[in-house]
Amino acid sequence: MLFTQLLLNGVAIGAVYALTALGFVLVFKATSVLNFAHGAFLMVASYLTVTFLGVYELPFLVGLVIIVVLLAGLGVVLHYGLMRFMIGQAFFSVVLVTVGLEILIRAVLLIFYGPLPRGRVDDLPTGGVELFGGVNVPYVNMIMVAAAAIAVAVFLLFFKRSRVGLQMRAVAENLEAAAAMGIDPNKVYAAAWAIGLSLAAVGGVLYAHFTPAIDLELQVIGLRAFPAAILGGIDSIGGAIVGGLLVGIVESVGAGYLGAEFRDVIAFGIMFLVLLWRPSGLFGTRELVRV
Amino acid sequence: MSGKYTTDYRQDMRLLRTTSQRAIAGVLAVLALLLPFALEADISPPLDFPWAAWFAAINLALIASVGAAAFNLLLGYTHQISVAHAAFLMLGTVVGATMGTLWGVNFIVVLLASLVAGALIGAIVGLPALRFRGLYLLIATFGVHFFFFLGYKKFQTTYFGFNAITFDPPQLPAWLHALPFITPDDDGIFAISGNFRWYWVLLPIAILSILFMNNVIRTREGRSFMAIKEHDVSASLIGINVTRAKLLAFSLSSAFVSLTGVLGAYYIGARGEDSFPFQVVLFYAIMIIVGGFSTMQGAVFGAFFFYMTPVFFDWVRSDVPGISSITLLQRYANETNLAIFGILIIVVLVARPTGLSGIWQRIRQYFATWPYST
Numbered sequence: 001m002l003f004t005q006l007l008l009n010g011v012a013i014g015a016v017y018a019l020t021a022l023g024f025v026l027v028f029k030a031t032s033v034l035n036f037a038h039g040a041f042l043m044v045a046s047y048l049t050v051t052f053l054g055v056y057e058l059p060f061l062v063g064l065v066i067i068v069v070l071l072a073g074l075g076v077v078l079h080y081g082l083m084r085f086m087i088g089q090a091f092f093s094v095v096l097v098t099v100g101l102e103i104l105i106r107a108v109l110l111i112f113y114g115p116l117p118r119g120r121v122d123d124l125p126t127g128g129v130e131l132f133g134g135v136n137v138p139y140v141n142m143i144m145v146a147a148a149a150i151a152v153a154v155f156l157l158f159f160k161r162s163r164v165g166l167q168m169r170a171v172a173e174n175l176e177a178a179a180a181m182g183i184d185p186n187k188v189y190a191a192a193w194a195i196g197l198s199l200a201a202v203g204g205v206l207y208a209h210f211t212p213a214i215d216l217e218l219q220v221i222g223l224r225a226f227p228a229a230i231l232g233g234i235d236s237i238g239g240a241i242v243g244g245l246l247v248g249i250v251e252s253v254g255a256g257y258l259g260a261e262f263r264d265v266i267a268f269g270i271m272f273l274v275l276l277w278r279p280s281g282l283f284g285t286r287e288l289v290r291v
Numbered sequence: 292m293s294g295k296y297t298t299d300y301r302q303d304m305r306l307l308r309t310t311s312q313r314a315i316a317g318v319l320a321v322l323a324l325l326l327p328f329a330l331e332a333d334i335s336p337p338l339d340f341p342w343a344a345w346f347a348a349i350n351l352a353l354i355a356s357v358g359a360a361a362f363n364l365l366l367g368y369t370h371q372i373s374v375a376h377a378a379f380l381m382l383g384t385v386v387g388a389t390m391g392t393l394w395g396v397n398f399i400v401v402l403l404a405s406l407v408a409g410a411l412i413g414a415i416v417g418l419p420a421l422r423f424r425g426l427y428l429l430i431a432t433f434g435v436h437f438f439f440f441l442g443y444k445k446f447q448t449t450y451f452g453f454n455a456i457t458f459d460p461p462q463l464p465a466w467l468h469a470l471p472f473i474t475p476d477d478d479g480i481f482a483i484s485g486n487f488r489w490y491w492v493l494l495p496i497a498i499l500s501i502l503f504m505n506n507v508i509r510t511r512e513g514r515s516f517m518a519i520k521e522h523d524v525s526a527s528l529i530g531i532n533v534t535r536a537k538l539l540a541f542s543l544s545s546a547f548v549s550l551t552g553v554l555g556a557y558y559i560g561a562r563g564e565d566s567f568p569f570q571v572v573l574f575y576a577i578m579i580i581v582g583g584f585s586t587m588q589g590a591v592f593g594a595f596f597f598y599m600t601p602v603f604f605d606w607v608r609s610d611v612p613g614i615s616s617i618t619l620l621q622r623y624a625n626e627t628n629l630a631i632f633g634i635l636i637i638v639v640l641v642a643r644p645t646g647l648s649g650i651w652q653r654i655r656q657y658f659a660t661w662p663y664s665t
Binding site for chain 1: 366419422423424426427430431433434437438440441444569573576577580581584623625626627628629630632633634635636637640641644
């Protein structure tokens, strides 16, 4: 029964990974920025959860909406205030700007919240359901999966049906043609940052109810988004979701049997194996080599 | 641009080609020789300028400049985006701990062994580069980092317990005591400890390593690295053995990173598992990008920038009048250092994506083309 238990835990944490990887892939696909600060934004959302849900004791949904709106706003500000100037610069310079951003975020969180870890936020119903054979599924895990599913569904609906979603796909397909059709790339980029950060916000709020302690180690989740996104294929939206779930499940099951210190190695190991088989990830665009 | 043109091949192959380059090199050499004596002298500059604190920062920067140059060789010149950098720092540390601390082998042998170990294992870690490219390689080497990290933790807990791996200061063999300037301590041992003695060990190692890498770049192998950077498929069509060149780049770079690991471990004296978080890779990336991508001087600039700015911040925060009275800055000393550092990286990269060495080139160009400079 241990296996079923680990599997179900893995699905719950995998849902958060999927959300994180999705936001990461979206920003990368739209703006070609490999965002090293993505985990830091998730961490910001978790700390804001401590403030809004833990200290001010707002209802869960109200707090969630506030945090999502705050981070979406931060995304827009980030694009117009900073990332706009980096368009067209060398790939690595842009990556390092996000590293600088991550350092800055960590410093600001340290100033406001201090180095001591905060306890788990218990705004969601505690306890759980006892399944067959002693397998226990906490309510929090169920809510995590459900909320992640809703967030992904809303995002996909937006991406496929709305006007802005269409513009995003157009810009990702061909920037010049899209610009010639009257689409403002800056608006699309800002929208991508806003959506990417809101997905991280949902993940952060959920994770704050799941993790035993909220501290600066939390950005490890952002690191897990890398294998998840690569496993699925860095430019594939669906791949990010599948990759996130897969990494969550494999990591949870593997760590359950081998020990917690193998967590990172397992997450990257499974990705490595998939890459050996398909060098562009499961659903990524295959790179054509032309001379 | 300087108006100096070469007329034969030997002039072209000189390291220092112009008078101004020779002048700068000479000034730098004199400065490098005088610096440790100035730092050792008991000077107390006005405003409590942290005179002694610079010495440790400079030594650390010397160590890091080797690692940064090696990173640049792989990332800047060959464009193999590998983030397994800290993995080789750990490898060097483990080699040093096994041979130096456990077996008691001589320091110089340990240094050579770390180079060999880095080169061999680097070639193995480079194997994925034959199949993956760009981002996929980046993330695959991320896995290498965590794999090494796990191994490092196991090694440390098996042989050194949970705290840290410790290193004794290396000792010079007795037959070298006859050399000038070497006076053994009271117990008849000449141990390399303290910033002054370390400086004289680290400076030649750093200069030799960086010169070696710089010369590799100028050879046939170096040109094949750069051909791969531009486009590896085209490189294979003009007859470059891509497999060989990629593995060689990985091997060379890893050897020197491993050397950096050993030097850092011996200099600092204790290395725990928290000495090698994954951010270490990003710090080295900051050094080579802020310093200047694809230039050896950029790696050196970057390493010095990285270690000396925090010392400078500390001084500004605590001793400059006006700033020292802001309580917020005093209460959150480390945090504000971190924040300012983050902002500084962003500002440098947004304003000058070519980094500090780009700024240096512009200044030089300004004077070289004066009075027609733009």
